Amino acid sequence: MYLLGFDIGSSSVKVSLLQGDNGECLASAFSPRQEMSISARVAGWAEQDPEGWWHHLKLALKEVLTVSGIDSGAIGAVGISYQMHGLVMVDKNHQVIRPSIIWCDSRAAGIGEAAFRSIGGEKCLSHLLNSPGNFTASKLRWVKENEPDSYNRLYKIMLPGDYIAMKMSGEIRTTVTGLSEGILWDFSENSPAKLLLRHYGFEESMIPELVPVFGEQGRISASAAAELGLREGTLIAYRAGDQPNNALSLNVLQPGEVATTAGTSGVVYGVSGEIRFDPDSRVNTFAHVNHSAAKPRLGVLLCINGTGILNSWLKKTTGNLYSYDEMNRIAGEIPVGSGSVTILPFGNGAERVLKNRDIGASVSGLNFNMHHTGHLLRAAQEGIVFSFKYGMDVMESTGIHPRVIRAGKANMFLSPVFRETLAGITGATIELYNTDGSIGAARGAGIGSGYYASPDEAFRNLLKLETVEPDSAKTAQYMEAYEQWLSHLNSVINH
Numbered sequence: 001m002y003l004l005g006f007d008i009g010s011s012s013v014k015v016s017l018l019q020g021d022n023g024e025c026l027a028s029a030f031s032p033r034q035e036m037s038i039s040a041r042v043a044g045w046a047e048q049d050p051e052g053w054w055h056h057l058k059l060a061l062k063e064v065l066t067v068s069g070i071d072s073g074a075i076g077a078v079g080i081s082y083q084m085h086g087l088v089m090v091d092k093n094h095q096v097i098r099p100s101i102i103w104c105d106s107r108a109a110g111i112g113e114a115a116f117r118s119i120g121g122e123k124c125l126s127h128l129l130n131s132p133g134n135f136t137a138s139k140l141r142w143v144k145e146n147e148p149d150s151y152n153r154l155y156k157i158m159l160p161g162d163y164i165a166m167k168m169s170g171e172i173r174t175t176v177t178g179l180s181e182g183i184l185w186d187f188s189e190n191s192p193a194k195l196l197l198r199h200y201g202f203e204e205s206m207i208p209e210l211v212p213v214f215g216e217q218g219r220i221s222a223s224a225a226a227e228l229g230l231r232e233g234t235l236i237a238y239r240a241g242d243q244p245n246n247a248l249s250l251n252v253l254q255p256g257e258v259a260t261t262a263g264t265s266g267v268v269y270g271v272s273g274e275i276r277f278d279p280d281s282r283v284n285t286f287a288h289v290n291h292s293a294a295k296p297r298l299g300v301l302l303c304i305n306g307t308g309i310l311n312s313w314l315k316k317t318t319g320n321l322y323s324y325d326e327m328n329r330i331a332g333e334i335p336v337g338s339g340s341v342t343i344l345p346f347g348n349g350a351e352r353v354l355k356n357r358d359i360g361a362s363v364s365g366l367n368f369n370m371h372h373t374g375h376l377l378r379a380a381q382e383g384i385v386f387s388f389k390y391g392m393d394v395m396e397s398t399g400i401h402p403r404v405i406r407a408g409k410a411n412m413f414l415s416p417v418f419r420e421t422l423a424g425i426t427g428a429t430i431e432l433y434n435t436d437g438s439i440g441a442a443r444g445a446g447i448g449s450g451y452y453a454s455p456d457e458a459f460r461n462l463l464k465l466e467t468v469e470p471d472s473a474k475t476a477q478y479m480e481a482y483e484q485w486l487s488h489l490n491s492v493i494n495h
Helices: 050-068 109-119 121-128 136-146 148-152 160-169 176-181 194-200 222-228 242-249 308-317 324-332 373-398 416-426 437-448 472-494
Strands: 002-008 013-019 024-031 075-082 088-090 156-158 214-219 235-241 258-262 266-272 284-287 298-304 342-344 362-364 404-408 429-433 464-468
Touching: 002 050, 002 160, 002 437, 013 050, 013 437, 024 050, 024 437, 050 160, 050 222, 075 160, 075 242, 075 437, 088 160, 109 121, 109 136, 109 194, 121 194, 136 148, 136 194, 156 160, 160 214, 160 222, 160 235, 176 235, 176 284, 214 437, 235 242, 235 437, 242 258, 242 266, 242 298, 242 437, 266 373, 298 373, 308 324, 308 373, 324 373, 324 416, 342 373, 342 472, 362 472, 373 416, 373 472, 416 429, 416 464, 416 472
Parallel strands: 002 075, 075 235, 258 404, 404 429
Antiparallel strands: 002 013, 013 024, 088 156, 214 235, 258 266, 266 298, 284 298, 342 362, 429 464
16 A cells, blocks of 8 residues: 655645555655745745645655656545644635744734733643744634634634645645644644633634644545546545654654754654643643643643754855855864854744744844955854754753654755754764655555554664764863854844
């Protein structure tokens, strides 16, 4: 049997086809070739058209089916991974009402902070495990306050993956993990978060029907089958946000295990078996893919919005003179500390770890007579890693103490500077694997459909590509560079 995985990102949509019996990826494709556009009509806003995700999904899927040459009728199940926290609004005809307000949009931060104070911090954290912050529920409140015509047409709200599943099946459904990432799940009551719904003046009827993360979530409809080139009735067996899914793709399911990604944004995601939270809500706690009320499995998530997008910005700003591989090589020619140049990567909206401040990106220590492109390239990569270190220190208060960090060998982890700096500053061993979000979603579909008897069976062929151990000889250099970066951060925050 074949398994199909979709990963709906904000930069591109990726599709992978796996052969179920041996876990081999037969074909992968992504669309568009250049990054998808993000509309920012006002500083701090970020929107995308959900129809654009569907369009690029079809293009990538067509390429996968063409390259693999398989009979699509032999695909037994599909899984969906998606960019977290986005708000999709549809009317009774399942038509999108307005563009999706996506994860890096910061317009609702003030709304969430006001709700946190009004409801009470202790009550929010004990029930929701987070402040309402800038998440999906607060984004919807912004629409209610500022676009009443759009709000009055609302039938259901969805996360981006719910929208894709709706396009495939015609059914509007969601999961506990999805509601938790929107701060719409009450862990104390084990139900949709009535306390926040009441506070924001939302009807509970706008919440879709709940389905499990693993299991039957719908089937490909006749109309979608015609559009996609798939068999009508193909099972949709799994869906999860990109970070829980990334952890799944690395077989990070049990307490103490940690996964990380460094794409457009960067995430460190640790699994906990205890219901704990950061009292300042600088890192977030969501239901993991294998969470249940009887056996809690919670994902403690540190997100840095400005990660690979900083590297991408530098590439474009330097006139696209260098490929990413060349940028990594040039950065590697500069010693640890980047000649005292430091870069704060916080230029992609409000950062949760900074208590929802939007301080922007900035460069410090630049000397026109000493520094060149290489210093900037290394300082950017070090700055991203140091922002991880800053947030991981916060995560320790929730019981996450990483000694081994797993990641797919992709994006920023293709850079020796990036992965060696992360190992050096955290003291953790970095393990790199041959997986990504779309492959993880395909494996999730295998678990959800029952093709695999257990996650252990699903991941028996997961291949470790590389291990990066901390270089103790450079520990002092990394710490000195980090302290200089931290001084830069504190001066900007205090200013």
